[in-house]
Amino acid sequence: MATVLVERRGEVALVLLNRPEAMNAVNPELRAALVATLGELNRDAATRAIVIAGAGERAFCAGQDLEESAALRLEDVEGWLERQHAMYQSVRDLEKPCVAAYNGATAGAGFQIGLCADLRVGYPEMRIGQPELKAGLASIVGSYLMTQFVSLTHNLQLSLAGELVDGTRAYEMGLLSHLVPRGEVIDKALALAAQMAQLPPTAMRVTKARFREVTQPGFDAALVAAKKAQMACFSAGEPQAATKKFFAERAARKPR
Numbered sequence: 734m735a736t737v738l739v740e741r742r743g744e745v746a747l748v749l750l751n752r753p754e755a756m757n758a759v760n761p762e763l764r765a766a767l768v769a770t771l772g773e774l775n776r777d778a779a780t781r782a783i784v785i786a787g788a789g790e791r792a793f794c795a796g797q798d799l800e801e802s803a804a805l806r807l808e809d810v811e812g813w814l815e816r817q818h819a820m821y822q823s824v825r826d827l828e829k830p831c832v833a834a835y836n837g838a839t840a841g842a843g844f845q846i847g848l849c850a851d852l853r854v855g856y857p858e859m860r861i862g863q864p865e866l867k868a869g870l871a872s873i874v875g876s877y878l879m880t881q882f883v884s885l886t887h888n889l890q891l892s893l894a895g896e897l898v899d900g901t902r903a904y905e906m907g908l909l910s911h912l913v914p915r916g917e918v919i920d921k922a923l924a925l926a927a928q929m930a931q932l933p934p935t936a937m938r939v940t941k942a943r944f945r946e947v948t949q950p951g952f953d954a955a956l957v958a959a960k961k962a963q964m965a966c967f968s969a970g971e972p973q974a975a976t977k978k979f980f981a982e983r984a985a986r987k988p989r
Contacts, residue, residue: 737766738788739774742923744781744930746774750843753789758798759842764816767846768823775827781930783827784922785850786834787843793835794843802868803976807967811960817842818956821874824849825945825952828938830929834922835909840864840897841875848878851929851941853908854922855900856915861908862897868979869971871962877955881948882907 740747748770750757757763774780787793797817805813824831824846833847835855840862847853855861863879865872872892879888887906891898904912913921929937966972 736763737770739770745923745926746780746783748783748785749788750794751788755798756792756795756838757787758795760798760801764820768820771823771827780829782830782926784832784834784926786836786919792837793839794846795838796841796843799976799979802972810963810967814956814959814963821845821849828941830926830937832922832926834919835859835861836918845875845878852910852925854911854913854918855903855909856913856918857899857901858915859900860897861900861903863891864895864897866895869966869975871966873959873962874955877951
């Protein structure tokens with residue numbers, strides 16, 4: 734089954750993260766498919782805007798797939814982070830407007846995919862945030878991306894406590910561009926994308942390029958910092974311990 738799907742809505746492409754059984758968590762297949770899909774849509778003249786959403790009813794994207802994390806060795810960490818960075822960069826590199834439709838739980842890598850988009854739509858009851866520390870990982874790239882939207886006070890709360898907040902609080906902080914009822918999230922995102930698709934494409938492209946130029950040095954620096962920080966975390970064994978605990982607790986909850 735394809736891990737990323739594309740549905741055409743006129744000039745708008747609806748990109749669906751398609752691992753609903755795993756709450757659309759990012760694994761190697763989804764990561765590679767998203768990079769390839771966004772690259773193709775960026776080159777497609779018939780596509781004037783893009784919406785990213787999650788398949789199923791539960792999640793936009795629950796973050797990094799812990800099955801992949803559990804298998805990482807210390808020597809794998811740098812390459813893994815570079816592939817994650819390339820995934821976020823593929824969203825940042827879009828020359829066309831991109832709206833993230835947070836149509837379910839959104840955390841970690843999923844949250845960061847949306848932070849790389851131009852607009853984010855959510856709903857009041859959703860859960861959203863940056864729980865990396867709870868998984869034994871440093872909050873580096875996500876905390877950098879949040880500096881573009883929230884104050885240091887909110888950034889510290891989300892990055893260091895690792896707690897998810899609801900959509901209303903995220904909207905108040907400035908993390909969401911629009912707050913609508915849950916059943917309207919994708920429709921609102923599509924409407925916003927269709928509206929922006931009618932704007933002059935060259936003006937859109939060069940304006941987005943300027944925003945990218947302004948923020949790219951910090952984004953690249955965050956990758957360098959993330960490599961050093963996550964190597965320290967993996968050397969200390971903290972991500973490994975967190976994933977081991979997660980899988981043990983999940984196994985204990987299964988009916989015997």
